[in-house]
Amino acid sequence: xxxxxxxxxxxxxxxxxxxxxxxxxxxxxxxxxxxxxxxxxxxxxxxxxxxxxxxxxxxxxxxxxxxxxxxxxxxxxxxxxxxxxxxxxxxxxxxxxxxxxxxxxxx
Amino acid sequence: xxxxxxxxxxxxxxxxxxxxxxxxxxxxxxxxxxxxxxxxxxxxxxxxxxxxxxxxxxxxxxxxxxxxxxxxxxxxxxxxxxxxxxxxxxxxxxxxxxxxxxxxxxxxxxxxxxxxxxxxxxxxxxxxxxxxxxxxxxxxxxxxxx
Numbered sequence: 467x468x469x470x471x472x473x474x475x476x477x478x479x480x481x482x483x484x485x486x487x488x489x490x491x492x493x494x495x496x497x498x499x500x501x502x503x504x505x506x507x508x509x510x511x512x513x514x515x516x517x518x519x520x521x522x523x524x525x526x527x528x529x530x531x532x533x534x535x536x537x538x539x540x541x542x543x544x545x546x547x548x549x550x551x552x553x554x555x556x557x558x559x560x561x562x563x564x565x566x567x568x569x570x571x572x573x
Numbered sequence: 574x575x576x577x578x579x580x581x582x583x584x585x586x587x588x589x590x591x592x593x594x595x596x597x598x599x600x601x602x603x604x605x606x607x608x609x610x611x612x613x614x615x616x617x618x619x620x621x622x623x624x625x626x627x628x629x630x631x632x633x634x635x636x637x638x639x640x641x642x643x644x645x646x647x648x649x650x651x652x653x654x655x656x657x658x659x660x661x662x663x664x665x666x667x668x669x670x671x672x673x674x675x676x677x678x679x680x681x682x683x684x685x686x687x688x689x690x691x692x693x694x695x696x697x698x699x700x701x702x703x704x705x706x707x708x709x710x711x712x713x714x715x716x717x718x719x
Contacts, residue, residue: 495582526584526679537584544704545587548716 471549474542477522482507483515487524490538497533581692582683585699588675591710593668596676597641599710600666608715609705611698622646633661642668648682650691660687678703 477483482505489504490496502512516536519525526539589596599605603614603625613626619638624631631651637643644666650656663684669677680703685692708716 523586523588526586528582528584528681537582539584539586540700541585541587541703541707544700545707548704548708 471546473522474524474546477518477524480515480518482511483519486512486515486519487538490525490536494537495528495535497535501536581685582681583685583692583696583699585680585682585703587678587703587707588671589678589707589710590673590675592674593641593670593676595710596668596678596706597644599706600644601640605709609709610702617644617646624651626652636663637665648691649688650694653694656688656691656694659689659691662688662691678706 478487485505486501489501498509498513498516501516502509505512516525520527523542524539526537528535528537591599599609601615601617603616606613606615606624610624611626613624615622615624617623617635617638620635622633622635624633629651631649633647633649635644635646637645646664647661648664649659649661661684662682665679665681665683667677667679667681669679671677680699682692682695682699705716708714
């Protein structure tokens, strides 16, 4: 399943792939040739990284005539945020609520 | 041309553990949309899509209505005066069944050439709406804080 969190974390655990996502964040709908021109890397290398990002669902491709355009899909990152960040901030909020209760009870 | 693409087409995609029928219901029935679409009560049929958010009612034409696979409708942002003045754009919902009880939902917001402010305003919104929709369908509960 491409939505697997492992795949998203693995895809993000590489500076080149994060760089590609940043480039797509600035402006997406780009071709491989455009992305390749901004990286000191072979076309094959960029293709490989894009494939990992695509498998993790972070990049979605669309055909436009003869060109294949790459779009940033931020949804998997949002889902990781919901799954991991919200969970811990919620905990902190309830810890503070608990602290308030304890302090008020002892005051 | 390519330099314009970013502003004019946005693609969002997510796997949801739900049938295409369940997803279709969630995107076309107001009781569902109220739980993940900024509280908006959205109703879509073969001719129009009506969105009610508080006192504001927006209405857009439906171009394709093919349950439970494909819904294409117009978009204009009624909730903001500046955005409402912009040209209408287009939203396409594609639902494709996958193995293991999953469906792949792709939302494409395009034809945003005449609506640059809308393009900017909706980009974070779609991400929240779509992740909220997934959470609702998979857990039966709206997302915390949504």
